[in-house]
Amino acid sequence: MKRPRALLIAEAANPEWFSVPLIGWSLSTAIAKETDAHIVTQIRNRDAFVRAGLKEGVDFTAIDSEAVGRRLWKLVNLVRGGQGIGWTTETALASVMYPYFERLVWKQFGDRIRAGEFDVVHRITPLTPTAPSSLARRCARAGVPFVLGPLNGGVPWPAEFDRERRREKEWLSYVRTAYRYMPGIRQTYRHAAKVLVGSRFTLGDLPARYRDKYIYMPENGIDPARFWQTVQHRSDGPLRAAFVGRLVPYKGADMLLEAARELLQKGTLTIDIVGDGPMMEELRATVLEHGLGSAVTLHGWVPNEKVQDILCQCDILAFPSIREFGGGVVLEAMALGVVPVVVDYAGPGELVTSDTGFKVPIGTRADIVSGFRAVLARLTTSRAEVYNRSETARLHVQNEFIWPVKARQVVSLYARLCNVMPLKDSPIAQ
Structure with missing residues (x-):
């Protein structure tokens, strides 16, 4: 079977950062080793991609969405309430600025997608389920499967920790479920071929009518080159x-x-x-x-x-x-x-x-x-x-949970989607 040709959308992907950008980098580059892939990321990640040995224009494309992004990030820092807190507010505002990035992606790659240069388009980041994707509808019209995720979010604050919730300035989390009524959310899930879901909470948070499209796969993974040691337990001492x-x-x-x-x-x-x-x-x-x-x-x-x-x-x-x-x-x-x-x-x-x-x-x-x-x-x-x-x-x-294993699971999904085979989700945990 031929290697799938994949366009990987990872707006947040950076090997020198942590959290979501590190996940975006790790999964997209692991998938790229198993496919004929091209990664699309935001321009702020370009230098890190080059330092890691990837060639711009060959392995990846950096999209410059700073015309909107720079202004909105100033707003994020103004309203979130402080550094390292107000994450729900940051995510909500990031979801507002993300559609501009996708618009630029389609402007640059839309003709190639319609021409059949890619077997599958996969949006890896953002990880939040609150960010709609116009690419889902456009890819569906072009006859190219669109994969979304892994998505994670929607974990409620335990009721017993409302004081901590307020200390974190998570005011927007009280009305977070309103995202379901945002323009484009429903059509994103309607037009996606498959949605990778990173947690059981998120699985229950997504629109139930598309349940047959959801596949459970925790988003985190391990780079064996970064975590290669083994603990040596001692029987003495504390x-x-x-x-x-x-x-x-x-x-x-x-x-x-x-x-x-x-x-x-x-x-x-x-x-x-x-x-x-x-x-x-x-x-x-x-x-x-x-x-x-x-x-x-x-x-x-x-x-x-x-x-x-x-x-x-x-x-x-x-x-x-x-x-x-x-x-x-x-x-x-x-x-x-x-x-x-x-x-x-x-x-x-x-x-x-x-x-x-x-x-x-x-x-x-x-x-x-x-x-x-x-x-x-x-x-x-x-x-x-x-x-x-x-x-x-x-x-x-x-x-x-090492990235090569997770990448092979995802690529197995690509292969079955691209060949219009009955989809049995056995390689990815249900």
Whole structure:
């Protein structure tokens, strides 16, 4: 069977950034290795693409949508309420500016799509389901399958954490479902051939009438070249835990310190906290107030390539975040054999099983603190529970979540769409 010719739309794709841009880069370039592909991205990513060895005009095209984008980003920074907060507001405004980018994409590639130069068009980013796509309708009219996703979003704030929701200035999240009435949303899903969906929450949030088009595939993956080490567990000394993430209320680093306080004071547990954010001073004060300095290390911001060095010195990832769409850090820990302890909600709750880690039920702040306290106390006296899951977690990521594996799943979908074969979605988890 011939290699599919794919036009990959990844407006946010950058190997030097993190979160959505890193996902856009990783998935699009992994797919490109399996297909005859051309990647379309935004001009701000061009230099990073070139530094990574891709040739402009051959491997990728950079679209200059800054005429609209620059102005709207100024508005985003003005109304979101501060750096690193107000993510729903940022996503909503980004969804407003995105159609201009797609208009420029069609202007440059529309004739080639209509001429049949591409077997499939796949919009990889934005990941949000709130960004409509005019390309879906245009590709359908041209007779070219349009694939959307993986999409993620729509994870509700737990009712018990409304205070944290307000501290994050997530005002727009109260009316987020209104996106379903935005112009172009319904026709996007009507004209898409298939939609990759990154979480169970998102699956339930999308229009039910197109359910037969949806395929479940978590959006996060692991680059084996970036996470190649393996943790070396020690049977002596304290249990070693890590927390990796932005230091903001919903990530729960403060809940972790509260849950672990007695174990830290007794010397049976240590915690490495990797990340920075507005809660850093609060965490420093907690460490000082309770005399935890010998057991807690606040690393601050650490370059991506150095995070695995710290994780590999730890036994578990203790991550009490209460609102993670994807939970990429959980996969990163598992890839190294570091066993996750997470809240059973949203992304982490979907990624972790009883064979690969530990889950604490979602509930009130007191419930989560109590649940983490109990799990951590048990694991400090029962290391075997950690060690028995370590290799299982690592192999699970290697078999299911490295980017080459995910790319082959997507390309299998392309091949069946392009050849008008009955679509059995077995290569992608349902």
